[in-house]
Amino acid sequence: MAGRYLRAKRKQAFVSLITLISVIGVAIGVMALILVLGVMTGFTNDLLEKILGANSHIVITGYGTGLEDYDRTCAALEQVNGVVAASPFILTQVMLSSENGIAGAVLQGIDPQGAGRVISIESSLKSGRLEELAERHSVDELELPGIIVGSELARTLGVTAGTSLTVVSPTGLLAPTGMVPRWKKFLVTGIFESGMYEYDNGMAYISLEAAQQFLKMQGRVSGIWVRAADAHTTMPVAAAIRAALGPQYHVRDWKEMHRNLYAALKLEKTAMFIILVLIIIVAAFSIVASLVMMVNEKNREIAILKSMGATAPGIMKIFMIQGLVIGTVGTLLGLAAGFTLAWLQNTQEIIKLAGDVYYIPSLTVAIGFWDTLLVTVCAIGISFLATIYPALQAARLAPVEALRYE
Numbered sequence: 508m509a510g511r512y513l514r515a516k517r518k519q520a521f522v523s524l525i526t527l528i529s530v531i532g533v534a535i536g537v538m539a540l541i542l543v544l545g546v547m548t549g550f551t552n553d554l555l556e557k558i559l560g561a562n563s564h565i566v567i568t569g570y571g572t573g574l575e576d577y578d579r580t581c582a583a584l585e586q587v588n589g590v591v592a593a594s595p596f597i598l599t600q601v602m603l604s605s606e607n608g609i610a611g612a613v614l615q616g617i618d619p620q621g622a623g624r625v626i627s628i629e630s631s632l633k634s635g636r637l638e639e640l641a642e643r644h645s646v647d648e649l650e651l652p653g654i655i656v657g658s659e660l661a662r663t664l665g666v667t668a669g670t671s672l673t674v675v676s677p678t679g680l681l682a683p684t685g686m687v688p689r690w691k692k693f694l695v696t697g698i699f700e701s702g703m704y705e706y707d708n709g710m711a712y713i714s715l716e717a718a719q720q721f722l723k724m725q726g727r728v729s730g731i732w733v734r735a736a737d738a739h740t741t742m743p744v745a746a747a748i749r750a751a752l753g754p755q756y757h758v759r760d761w762k763e764m765h766r767n768l769y770a771a772l773k774l775e776k777t778a779m780f781i782i783l784v785l786i787i788i789v790a791a792f793s794i795v796a797s798l799v800m801m802v803n804e805k806n807r808e809i810a811i812l813k814s815m816g817a818t819a820p821g822i823m824k825i826f827m828i829q830g831l832v833i834g835t836v837g838t839l840l841g842l843a844a845g846f847t848l849a850w851l852q853n854t855q856e857i858i859k860l861a862g863d864v865y866y867i868p869s870l871t872v873a874i875g876f877w878d879t880l881l882v883t884v885c886a887i888g889i890s891f892l893a894t895i896y897p898a899l900q901a902a903r904l905a906p907v908e909a910l911r912y913e
Contacts, residue, residue, distance in 0.1 A: 525793060525796055525797040525800060526797045526833060528793050529790060529793035529794045529796075529797050529833050529837065530833055530836055530837040530840070531790075531837070532786070532787075532789060532790025532793050532837070533787060533790040533791075533794075533833070533834055533836075533837025533838060533840075533841060533886060533890065534837040534838070534840040534841035534844065535786065535790070535841065536783065536784075536786035536787035536789070536790050536837075536841065536886065537787065537837065537838050537840075537841025537842060537845065537882055537883075537886050538841040538842075538844040538845040538848070539783050539786060539845075540780065540783040540784065540786070540787070540841075540845075540882050540885075540886075541841065541842060541845035541846070541849075541874060541878070541879065541882050542845050542848060542849060542872065543779050543780075543783055544776065544779070544780060544874070544878045544882070545845070545849050545872040545873055545874040545875075545878070546870055546871075546872050547772075547775065547776045547779060548776070548873040548874070548875055548878065549870065549871035549872050549873035550870075550871070551772050551776070552871070552873055553871055554768075554772070555738070557701060557702050557703045557706075558703070558761070558765060559627075559738055559761060560626065560627035560628075560630070560631060560701055560702075561626060561627070561628070561631075561701050561703065561706045561710070562626065562761060562764075563594075563625045563626055563732035563733055563734055563761070564733060564734050564735040564738050564741050564744075564760060564761055565732075565733035565734075565735060565741055565744065565745050565748065565758065565759070565760045565761070566730055566731075566732060566733070566758075566759050566764065567580075567584070567730055567731040567732075567733060567748065567752070567756050567757070567758050568729065568730035568731075568756070568757045569730070569755065569756060569757065570755065570757060572727065573724060573727035573728055573729055574595070574727060574728050574729070574730060574731065574756075575726055575727050577595040577727075577728045577731060578595075580593075580731060580752070581593040581594065581595060581621075581731060583751065583752070584731065584733055584748065584751075584752075586751075587744070587747050587748055587751050588744075588747060589735055589736050589737075589740075589743065589744035589747065590733055590734070590735060590736075590744060590748070591624070591734045591735060591736050592621065592624035592625050592733070592734045593621075593625070593731055593732065593733045593734075594617065594618050594621035594622050594624065594625045594731065594732050595618060595621075595715060595728040595730070595731050595732075596615055596616060596617055596618075596622070596715070596728060596729060596730060596731070596732055597615065597616030597715060597718040597719065597722065597724060597728050597729045598613065598614075598615055598616075598729045598730070599613075599614050599676060599678070599718075599722060599729075600612075600613060600614070600677065601613075601614040601674050601675060601676050601677075601711075602674075602675040602676075602677075603656070603660070603664060603672055603673070603674055603675075603711065604664075604672065604673045604675065605664040605665060605666050605670070605671075605672040605673070606665070607664060607665025607666070608663050608664045608665050609664070610660060610663045610664055610708075610709075611709065612656075612660060612709050612710060612711050613709055613710050613711070614674065614676075614711050614712075614713065614718070615710065615711070615712050615713075615718075616712075616713055616714065616715045616716075616717065616718025616719065616722075616728075616729075617640075617712055617713075617714070617715055618714075618715045619637050619638055619639075619640045619641040619714055619715075620638075620641070622637070622712075622732070623637055624734065625732040625733070625734045626732065626734075628655075628699060628712065631699045631700055631701045631702075632655070632697050632698070632699050633658060633697075633698045633699060633700050634668045634697050634698050635653075635655060635668055635696045635697020635698065636696075636697065637655075637697070639653050639696040639697065640652075640653045640654075640655065640696065640712065640713060640714040640717070641714050641716075651671060651692055651693055651694040652691075652693055652694070652713060652714065652717040653693065653694055653695075653696035653697075653713065653714070653717075654672070654674070654693035654694065654695055654696065654711055654712065654713050655695075655696060655697040655698065655699055655711065655712040655713075656672075656695060656698060656699075656710075656711045656712075657698070657699055657700070657701070657706060657707035657708060657709070657710050657711065658698055658699065658700040658707045659704060659707040659708035660707065660708050660709065660710070660711065661695070661698050663708065666695050667695065667698070668695055668696060668697060668698060669694070669695065670694075670695050671692050671693065671694050671695070672692070672693060672695060673690055673691070673692050673693075674690065674691055674692075674693055674711075674713075674721070675688050675689070675690040676688065676689040676690070676721065676722060678722065689721070689722075691721050693713065693717075699712075715728065733748065735760075738761070741760035741761060741762065742760060742762065744760070745758050745759070745760045745763075780881075784885060784889075787885065787886050787889050788889060790837065791834075791889045791890060791892070791893035792893070794830050794833055794834065794890055794893040794894065795893045795894075795896060795897060797833070798826050798829060798830055798893075798894060798897030798898070799896075799897045799900065801826070801829070801897070802826065802897050802900050802901045802904075810904060819902035819903070820902070822898070822901050822902045822904075823898040823899065823901065823902045824898075825898075825901070826894060826897050826898040826901050827891070827894040827895075827898045829894070830890055830891065830893055830894030830897070830898075831887065831890060831891055831894065833890065834886060834887050834889070834890020834891065834893075835887055835890070837886070837890070838882075838883055838886040838887055838890075841886070842879065842882075842883065845874070846874065848872075849872035849874055852869075852870060852871075852872050853871065853872055856869040858870045
């Protein structure tokens, strides 16, 4: 019955136009919602990939001047369930100078053999190899130790692979004339580009042994990097590490270290979802108008059905199904349009971004299953709610009043 009502020719063409507008309105709302959620998911994934490429999933530090016996601690960490790899590091603020410039940077001493299992530095190298940090290091200091700098930092300093620079540490040596800064020359053996301007413009890597000698930290490190099996479930792994190591270690996962950014991204996605749902709600008003006008048009037919024994719930179902069909068709059309536009953007890169402003060359649309399900349920649910008032109006129609003048 509902299908026949939808397919039947209207006495008033305006009713059919309102129905068509309702379908198009729902489709546009669903398409916009699925695309915006996909763009925000893709942006979040790209951003987290860049952050987690240069940082570990979990960072372990001590409460004193550094961690000792770190090799044994790393071995113990790799036995914890959910831990893939662990690697020690040294972190300090330094000043880098060359013949062409000077800049501040974060200097990280890493284990060339183990750091690649924890952070994605090897995949971001534009030139050089991570192993060269260990190959060039010499205990007698007759050969300059190697250093890998970010691409933007290299541009600021005017250095390339094969040139030297000076590293100056603010933690200097105490002399009779006062505090003398500690400095040492390094040879640039590689340049990396992570895609994050903050990292590329302010980060450099040297070998762990070179950092220990330069900073006089023999036998100690700043902390330990840990890579978990799943970057999105690091909290239980961090809890297991705390239980295994004890209270003398400070354990933080990446969500805790970047909680402001992570919370902002989630809040922004939620806010955009709520705002764009309003488009579907506006389309739902068109469904209400369409069904109300259809009820008015079908007064005589409804009265005849009631006089033949049709119940009020049965009449309600007819118009509820009509509204659901309108909402479902609009939702399916919107999903199809959204997936098509997302595919075109991901394959053809229709919308490009300025490389000197953004860290990604184009928008990435990542439409997830749960986002799709949420949008579908919301669109069909809102369409269903829009049918309640017109259906009640039809169910309350008195046959005598409708047929009095027939």
